[in-house]
Every structure is written in structure tokens, then in C-alpha cells.
Amino acid sequence: MRILILGAGGMIGRKLAAALAQDGLGGQPVDEMVLADIVAPAPVALAGGGPVNCLAVDLGADGTAEALVAAKPDVIFHLAAIVSFEAEQNLEKGYRINLDGSRALCDAIRDQHATDPAYCPRFVFASSLAVFGPPFPDPVPDSWTPTPATSYGTQKLMIEALVNDFSRRGILDGISLRLPTICVRPGAPNAAASGFFSGIIREPLTGQEADLPVPRTVRHWFASPRAAVGFMCHAAALDTGQLGPQRALNLPGLSCSVGEQIDALERVAGAAVVARIKERPNPDIARIVDGWPAAYAPERALALGFRAEISFDEIIEIFIADELDGQIA
Amino acid sequence: MRILILGAGGMIGRKLAAALAQDGLGGQPVDEMVLADIVAPAPVALAGGGPVNCLAVDLGADGTAEALVAAKPDVIFHLAAIVSFEAEQNLEKGYRINLDGSRALCDAIRDQHATDPAYCPRFVFASSLAVFGPPFPDPVPDSWTPTPATSYGTQKLMIEALVNDFSRRGILDGISLRLPTICVRPGAPNAAASGFFSGIIREPLTGQEADLPVPRTVRHWFASPRAAVGFMCHAAALDTGQLGPQRALNLPGLSCSVGEQIDALERVAGAAVVARIKERPNPDIARIVDGWPAAYAPERALALGFRAEISFDEIIEIFIADELDGQIA
The missing domain is CATH 3.40.50.720 (NAD(P)-binding Rossmann-like Domain)
Incomplete structure (x- = not known):
């Protein structure tokens, strides 16, 4: 082939x-x-x-x-x-x-x-x-x-x-x-309005601070x-x-709020890692993200056998396994 | 302008x-x-x-x-x-x-x-x-x-x-x-599968025979x-x-069956004109037309003031006025 x-x-x-x-x-x-x-x-x-x-x-x-x-x-x-x-x-x-x-x-x-x-x-x-x-x-x-x-x-x-x-x-x-929005993206932060969804997981897990620009109630669709x-x-x-x-x-994804992302991070990596997330509201980013859907009902793709994660803990564990060789800072 | x-x-x-x-x-x-x-x-x-x-x-x-x-x-x-x-x-x-x-x-x-x-x-x-x-x-x-x-x-x-x-x-x-499908189209018959919708009105009104290739129950959307x-x-x-x-x-149109088209033609132009329509079933055309919608519910366009005809009699009368100078053969 x-x-x-x-x-x-x-x-x-x-x-x-x-x-x-x-x-x-x-x-x-x-x-x-x-x-x-x-x-x-x-x-x-x-x-x-x-x-x-x-x-x-x-x-x-x-x-x-x-x-x-x-x-x-x-x-x-x-x-x-x-x-x-x-x-x-x-x-x-x-x-x-x-x-x-x-x-x-x-x-x-x-x-x-x-x-x-x-x-x-x-x-x-x-x-x-x-x-x-x-x-x-x-x-x-x-x-x-x-x-x-x-x-x-x-x-x-x-x-x-x-x-x-x-x-x-x-x-x-x-x-x-x-x-869906791919999370956790490896590598350096980028300028995308969606960047913080990965940043608040990736940076704390590698010992760095991360800005949280939106309220914890913001919900989005991840794989x-x-x-x-x-x-x-x-x-x-x-x-x-x-x-x-x-x-x-x-395509299927996981509908997850920022608060649920952070709770998952605490379960997987502990409170000291979560403490590296700093709430720094950014109204421009909040306004853009507010226009995005919180969830889809991808019935066709599910019936065809497409599968995404069903918990954000799993999404974090995949990042740690695939990008950090299993090591948390 | x-x-x-x-x-x-x-x-x-x-x-x-x-x-x-x-x-x-x-x-x-x-x-x-x-x-x-x-x-x-x-x-x-x-x-x-x-x-x-x-x-x-x-x-x-x-x-x-x-x-x-x-x-x-x-x-x-x-x-x-x-x-x-x-x-x-x-x-x-x-x-x-x-x-x-x-x-x-x-x-x-x-x-x-x-x-x-x-x-x-x-x-x-x-x-x-x-x-x-x-x-x-x-x-x-x-x-x-x-x-x-x-x-x-x-x-x-x-x-x-x-x-x-x-x-x-x-x-x-x-x-x-x-x-919508524009009807009655003036001019010569064309090769389009939809051509008969105009042909069964246009040809009889100008003294010619027209083939009807589909059952009278076929319904379509016209302006x-x-x-x-x-x-x-x-x-x-x-x-x-x-x-x-x-x-x-x-856009708005009129949902009308072939039978209703023919009834309208009889009301507007008489039985002698309608007698020029000849039923000559064509399964190829019938199959194509069968895949077309019978009606739309164009609520947005109606609310914006777009208007089509509301009777097929009117559609025929427009053809006679605009294309035949009011004269029926």
C-alpha cells in the first residue's frame, strides 16, 4: 500500500x-x-x-x-x-x-x-x-x-x-x-485563541506557570x-x-468545562501542579471563545465507529505518556 | 446607478x-x-x-x-x-x-x-x-x-x-x-429533464402537441x-x-402537480388546447424527476418580502401575456 x-x-x-x-x-x-x-x-x-x-x-x-x-x-x-x-x-x-x-x-x-x-x-x-x-x-x-x-x-x-x-x-x-479542538497540544504556546485550553495543562505539568484568561464555566469540545x-x-x-x-x-469529542479540566489535572497530577495556573482574565479571548459550541451530538460518526476520549483525566494521561515520557515536573 | x-x-x-x-x-x-x-x-x-x-x-x-x-x-x-x-x-x-x-x-x-x-x-x-x-x-x-x-x-x-x-x-x-424551476419557459423545447413542465403548457398554447413523460401525480416547485x-x-x-x-x-414558488398544471391549462385555454398533450411515459425522465422535491417552506424569503405566484392559472396567464401577446392558438 x-x-x-x-x-x-x-x-x-x-x-x-x-x-x-x-x-x-x-x-x-x-x-x-x-x-x-x-x-x-x-x-x-x-x-x-x-x-x-x-x-x-x-x-x-x-x-x-x-x-x-x-x-x-x-x-x-x-x-x-x-x-x-x-x-x-x-x-x-x-x-x-x-x-x-x-x-x-x-x-x-x-x-x-x-x-x-x-x-x-x-x-x-x-x-x-x-x-x-x-x-x-x-x-x-x-x-x-x-x-x-x-x-x-x-x-x-x-x-x-x-x-x-x-x-x-x-x-x-x-x-x-x-x-474537535485537539488537546493537549505539545510544544510551545501559540497565538491561537484556543491555545490556553492546552496551555493550562501543558505548562503546569512541565513546571511552568500558565495563564487562564476565561472563567472556569467555559465549556468546549476536545479530543x-x-x-x-x-x-x-x-x-x-x-x-x-x-x-x-x-x-x-x-467527530466525537469530550465536552468539558475549564473547571472540569482543572479538576482532572488535580486528580492526575496534584494540587501543587494546579497551583501553577494563574487566573488572568482576558476579555478579548473570553469573547471569542464564548462564540464557540460547547458540545456536539456526533451520532453518525459514533455509529461508524469513531471514538474519542470519555474523560479529561484520560486526555491528560495521554499527554503525559506520549509527550512527557510519563514524567511530571 | x-x-x-x-x-x-x-x-x-x-x-x-x-x-x-x-x-x-x-x-x-x-x-x-x-x-x-x-x-x-x-x-x-x-x-x-x-x-x-x-x-x-x-x-x-x-x-x-x-x-x-x-x-x-x-x-x-x-x-x-x-x-x-x-x-x-x-x-x-x-x-x-x-x-x-x-x-x-x-x-x-x-x-x-x-x-x-x-x-x-x-x-x-x-x-x-x-x-x-x-x-x-x-x-x-x-x-x-x-x-x-x-x-x-x-x-x-x-x-x-x-x-x-x-x-x-x-x-x-x-x-x-x-x-425554483422557472415555468413557463419561452422558446424551443430543450434537453433538460424538467423541460416537459414548460412544454406541456407552451406547446399546446401555440398549436403543437406536447409529450407528457410522467404520471399526473408528479409534483414540483415553480415560479x-x-x-x-x-x-x-x-x-x-x-x-x-x-x-x-x-x-x-x-425562494418561494408554487407546489403544483402535473395534473393541477393540466387542470389550470383547461381553465385558462379550454379542452381543445389540453387535448394536444399526449401521454408518452418515459421511465428515464420519470425516475430523474421522482428524485426532486415537491415543495419547500421558504419562510425566511417570505418574511423578507419575496413573492411568487399562488396559482398555476396565473403562471399560464403570465406566459400568454408576456410571450404570446395575449393570443392562444
Whole structure:
């Protein structure tokens, strides 16, 4: 099996590449892998010893998509994107990468399919729950109509529509995954308004102070990086005949308040770790986060076997195991 | 007021140009009009005597959109499209015109807005109820999530999302109109599966036989060409502050069965005219039409003042008045 991962240098892309290299996909080994991102991703070693190509590519540049698809990968994971904040700041760049780049990828598959009608790769598209915008019911049902509140969400929604159409036409076998907020994100704090949801767990566990900018009553929808990799692998091996014409899925997560996050941290790591969280209200962040849904009711994805964590303790324990080698500061 | 109509050579575009030239828009006269289509549209005479430019343009060609928007029209009606059947047959052409051409138009507005932030034209986009695909509830409520069953519907849905996003950002002031099936269409029969809905009225009224390929129980959603022009003008003058983030509207129509169409024809034109309808079942057409919704519940558009006909008699009388100069064969 040949696999292409676009956005393989990102947080989920790296973990996905490592998992596929070691475990294969749906019981089959991976024979060949191409890892592409704007800077060349780190290589992984396939269990069976096959070749892994690590490429630095600009998905927005002419010819990139054609070159990536020319080898006819069996499964394509498309995780490459300009993130929400940057797509909102830089309108042209967001549309060029998130819309045009994704479109170029689908068109390159279309062209391969035109010359070889048997070619119809599994196409796993990392979409986002940002396709939804306010007002929201609580929880948001699968039947709720997406009306994005950002250009990023708009671009994801447009590509979901394209993936549905190309799947209907038999050009590709697509599935679009509307991911929850991934928590606990490893690495340095970032500028995202959602950053504190990870920061209040990650920083205290590594001996540092963390700002809490919102009230403890704020509630949000989470899954771990390990769950995100699980979603991708499950989507790649799924019987898509079950999906019908709508191939975009709201994914499971855990609805958890900030107060419940902190209580879980105290259970897992103790009061001294929790004491490193400092309440420093930030009305700008509080206002942004207040516009986000607290919970979804992802019945379709649950029925299809997608699973996230069911306690925030588990999300913290995954972070400690996968990122801190089991060690708390 | 400067107006640009793209697709001004089509059936609705011609009637819209004539109505605007004579009546103006929202109580204001039209000072200048540009009529563009793949072949140069016929000119109209503005009531105030201003200039009318009739242009043959290919919206899919580089530079077309920029040239059309350079004069900063106050109102842009975008009716140009590859129709459903052709977009399904010719995948590349449908996406090139319906998606890329429409996108180029929005990007040209974005670029004008970037150099002159006060420029934010009213943008009336002719979308379609083809954004919806089966299964349908009856009637289809405004809250129903679009899942197109055609590439045409997909392309319309993608541009609706772009119009929402660019409106949110203040680049344009958009409104997307999901038009019902327009009936009675003037002119020659066409290859569309929906063609008989007009044919069984139009042909008998002009002394010709018409095939009825489906059972009389088939029910569909109609508005007249005159109503379609009314929708466009109403949308162009509407207070869009009422729309919120979702600027696409399911438009009103009349839910009418084929049997009710025929009964109306008999009331308006007599039994001799109705006798020209010949039942010639066509299972292919019956199967396609069977997948279409029978009725919508367009509460938002009704609350915003959009109005269609409320009897099929009226739809027939409009055809006789507007297309046949009041004469029945």
C-alpha cells in the first residue's frame, strides 16, 4: 500500500506518519510512503523497510499536486492548511492554499482517474468543526447546517462539497473529518485563541506557570492527538458505502468545562501542579471563545465507529505518556 | 446607478435587463448598464437615455472578471452559468465557469475593494435549489442542509459559501437566490429533464402537441419568469442587514402537480388546447424527476418580502401575456 500524507510535518501529521509506519493500515502493511509539507518532514521507518520520501512542497504552486499524485497513492491524507488565524489575516493566502491547493489536489486525482478509470484513491480530508458558526444549539446535531464564521471554515466547507461531488462521480473515495479542538497540544504556546485550553495543562505539568484568561464555566469540545490519529486511520479503512452523499462527519469529542479540566489535572497530577495556573482574565479571548459550541451530538460518526476520549483525566494521561515520557515536573 | 448583468443573454437575464432599463431599481433610475454574456446580448434602452454596453465575454478566460468590475458597478447580477445537464456531462467546463469564473468575479471585486475600501457592491448571485439533494422532507424547510446531487449544485453551493464569506468581510454585499424551476419557459423545447413542465403548457398554447413523460401525480416547485425577475430586483434593493451570516435564500414558488398544471391549462385555454398533450411515459425522465422535491417552506424569503405566484392559472396567464401577446392558438 502506497500512502501520501500532505501536511506530514504538522503535529497530527507527524504522529499519523509514525503510527502508519509502525502499524500499517486496516491490517495491511505500508509499502511506500510520501511525507510532504512546506518544509520537509522528518522521515519515519516503515515496519516492512519500504521507501519513505520526505518532500518540501508548496501546495499552492503550479505542478505540486500533479507531481504528488503521479505515483497514484492508494490513500491520500490531506492535512495541509493555512490555520484559522492566518487565513483570517491573509485572505489571499488562505484561499490560495486551503481552497486552490486542495482543489488542485482533487483535480490531479481527477486527471489520473481520467487516464486510468480504476484509480480512485481513498482521500481523507482534515476538515474542521469551524465549518459551523453561531448561533448554535447545544449540543450541535449532525443535521445542523454549516455557516462558517471564518474564511478558514469557508474554505474547509467548499472543499467538503468538492470531496462529496468527486466521490459521487467515482473520481476519489473521500471522507472529510470535522476535527474537535485537539488537546493537549505539545510544544510551545501559540497565538491561537484556543491555545490556553492546552496551555493550562501543558505548562503546569512541565513546571511552568500558565495563564487562564476565561472563567472556569467555559465549556468546549476536545479530543487528544492520539484520538485524532485514530480518526484518520479509521477513516482510511472505513467502508465508505455507509456514508451516503454527505461524506463530511462531525467527530466525537469530550465536552468539558475549564473547571472540569482543572479538576482532572488535580486528580492526575496534584494540587501543587494546579497551583501553577494563574487566573488572568482576558476579555478579548473570553469573547471569542464564548462564540464557540460547547458540545456536539456526533451520532453518525459514533455509529461508524469513531471514538474519542470519555474523560479529561484520560486526555491528560495521554499527554503525559506520549509527550512527557510519563514524567511530571 | 451603474449595473452589470452577467448572463444577460439568457432567458431571465434579458427580462431583467428590460425591467431595470424601464423601471430602475428601488426607486432609482439606472444611469449606466453593462450586459455581458458568452454572445453579446441584445441592447436595451435606458429610460433616462444613459449608455448600455453589450459585451461578448468568456467568464472562464483570464482578465474577463477584472475588466467587468473595473468600472465599479453599484449592483452586479451574476446569472452566468453552465447549466445542470452540461455541467454534469463536462466536469472540467462546469467547474471552470461555475466555480472558477464566479470566484474570479468575487476576487476582482476583492481587488477593487482593496484599493477603494468604500467599494462594496450589491452582488446578486443566481443560485439554485439544486444545492439540495435527496432524501428530502416534504416540504423542505429553510434549515435543511444542502447536499447536492449534481456537480452544478455543488458549484452553486461553493459560491454561496464564498459570497457569505466575502459579505461577512465587507468586500461585497451579497445575496444568493436559490431559484425554483422557472415555468413557463419561452422558446424551443430543450434537453433538460424538467423541460416537459414548460412544454406541456407552451406547446399546446401555440398549436403543437406536447409529450407528457410522467404520471399526473408528479409534483414540483415553480415560479414564472416574471417572478424570477421580481426576485432579482427585490434582492438588489433589500436591506441585507436582515440576512445574518447565511445570505442564501430558498425562494418561494408554487407546489403544483402535473395534473393541477393540466387542470389550470383547461381553465385558462379550454379542452381543445389540453387535448394536444399526449401521454408518452418515459421511465428515464420519470425516475430523474421522482428524485426532486415537491415543495419547500421558504419562510425566511417570505418574511423578507419575496413573492411568487399562488396559482398555476396565473403562471399560464403570465406566459400568454408576456410571450404570446395575449393570443392562444
